[in-house]
Amino acid sequence: MRKEIQDRRAFVVSRGDTSFNTEDLDSLTLTMNAIKETLHFHPIVTYLPRVATKDDVIPLTYPIVSTTGETISEIPVRAGQVIFPSFTAYQRLKDVWDVWNPDRWLRPEIGKQTKVGVFANLMSFSAGVQACIGWKFSLIEMQALLTEILENFELSLPAEKPTIKRVPAAGFGMIPMVEGREDLGTAMPLQVSLVQQ
Template structure:
């Protein structure tokens, strides 16, 4: 939709032109979420006037202007050391960013409630129909369902938008590979199994530009974490595992894992989608939650993407 609407503005005859790609991919992601989660047209790309689209755009423009600095990392890291009563007070301190996020959650929840009430109870496999069926069978209560749909909006829009923007950026830097992807799409139906080159481009972008650089987990019991390779400490000791205590925080870095030469080769700093495709043009067999990447975590807390 974006290409069909704006291709005239970006004709080669007009020369190079700078655009904020992330802004437009954010609108596209919101429209996709509207169709898949709420079965409705939000019209973000078309300049629609739906309340969710308007609030989401306001959140994007506001949060994108927040300057990054040491306190951006330090403050969240210190929160877990504050007493709960102080956190409760801080949560209610008014600020523009928090108010906008609360407003977006409120609008998403209201839209989700209306959707659940009106959705047809059929055998469709979209998200909202499945959740509505869970409600009818008392497998999930209303609050759980509304929270799930709101989470798809709040958690899925910006992450999907950033991943799409980075993929388009890297394809723009590799016109040769871009041409191969275009030809692959033209040859047949653009479904997942028939587009290994496109899938490889997406996976390589996720590897090189993970949207979430780190995430935290807490040990539920005293345990040890084994190393894949021995590690030598500053004192000369060789460790094959590290002990963790119950309640101890463990920081996991998809970015670090995705940059390991032992797994991905010596060219880890380069965008090379071919690493995900074998010589026959088929996707390589991989391990893990998705494509041997750590971006989506693993186990019961793995991200559904």
């Protein structure tokens, strides 16, 4: 990723500019793939409540067996009922996704995809008319920030390699905490050093 960013920086300087524009950021394939994969594997918002506007049913791709032994292949929903679609559950479905692998975006498996979300077949910014109005701005911010960080800094885990766990935050978000050191509050220990030129 760093080499990709450095090569694009050289191109930007050669054309007489000093900073990346949105086309430059979008051209950074490896960087964009890392963003997509991180949003897939670690969505910030884990679910968003929705209210059904009419009676309907939610079909289940994988039927479940109830405690009474009945096989259920759809869930009825009444008008006015609140449902809580889980972004985390969808974005970690083993049949669609597997482990953290940014290379998947170089060769998308079209047959395995379910068309959801406004970006990269992910629910990170929700979907449909209720999708995040600022999703593209948020994406540009992530691209710009990641590009600057990777171009200038080396990041690694500390020598003791703490276990980071995701903890529900107030509302429906997630925050990182060090396992066994919850007294630190939100924490993501990293070793940061300048990139050696």
